[in-house]
Amino acid sequence: MTKLTRLTGALALTTALAGPALAQTELTMWYHGAGNDVEMRLITQVIDDFNASQSDWVVRMESFPQIAYNDSVVAAALAGNLPDILDVDGPVMPNWAWAGYMQPLPIDESLIADFLPGTKGIWNDELYSIGLWDAAVALVTRQSTLDALGLRTPTLAEPWTGEEFMAALDAAKATGDWEYPLDLGMAWTGEWYPYAFSPFLQSFGGDIVDRSTYQTAEGALNGEAALAFGEWWQSLFAEGYAPGTSQDPAARDSGFQDGRYAFSWNGNWAALGALEAFDDTVFLPAPDFGNGPIIGAASWQFGVSATSDHPEGAAAFIEFALQPEYLAAFSDGIGLIPATLEAAAMTENYAEGGPMAVFFDLSAEQALVRPVTPGYVVAAKVFEKALADIANGADVADTLDAAVDEINADIARNGGYGHN
16 A cells, blocks of 8 residues: 555545534533532533534533623623523523523423423423422421420421411520521522512412412502511511521521521521531421412523524533433532432432432422513512511511512513513
């Protein structure tokens, strides 16, 4: 064989081997987890595995700090520079879908039949996004605290009533053993308020908006049930049951472990710290204030931008990421609830009998998504301000009426936000 023949053959072989890689179409992806080393390692592994698994697509990720992510997406949408794949906070998704930032997610929905309800981003009866995990809140305490106070241990089947809950706080307060009976996490702001506190309002029988039409907050946020909630909410701070809006963030982060609070209203992401502090830590279901025990649902999810030229490729990546081993890896890495029982069984903490398995059950049994409307992004901020003002002593009825007026004005300005 001549030198020229050998060279020609080598070039042909190189071209043949490089063909699949050269044929891969690039998909851009934006992610909110910059600065979280564990989360970035996990999502990078999924991307690397997907890119190596097939020859059609290659995903390239750009990450953003969570605090700047939503603003970056909105700015990119206005400039026409959205990526193919977005991640989106569950309650924000309807706004992005209505605004034309996202398109329905073209995946095989049989793949998500067993996913927790809160992981499914549905707007106008169409699936737009899907999450690999969910988050749940519980009332955190110690079994020794319940025993010392003579309290029954509530269960999912028999949660505390509102009266039992207040009796528990009264019993803790009477001992003088804690700085406050209850930590609500008032040092946290933003999405924590509607996520963690609107379920109390909903259990009273109210809501942020009227979900039957999504055209008004009248009656939902200022009716009799909402007024009763508001008076109760204000009493928690006025009567010394919980620290208010001036709570030290450090006290929120470690106050339960330091013995400052008898009970803490907190999420599964903080559960490991409580378990490490006390081997008798227990996670109790939400109390029932008359309309059922309720907690929040929906966390970060994946979807496809409306401007993507390759929705089939973006959907292929999202389907790939739904494999149980990835759901389990995220749960083990960042502590959140795996989206399916199959994945939960593969985890350290959420498998049956695991120390955090109760959170999966709470998410399955008590969780309610925040109002599914594009107007949520405004209503959530109005709700946060109203609750902070009431906690600080503002008149309950006047504050809720003003919040209703502000929410209704926003709905009117936006033509009803596209609700049929």
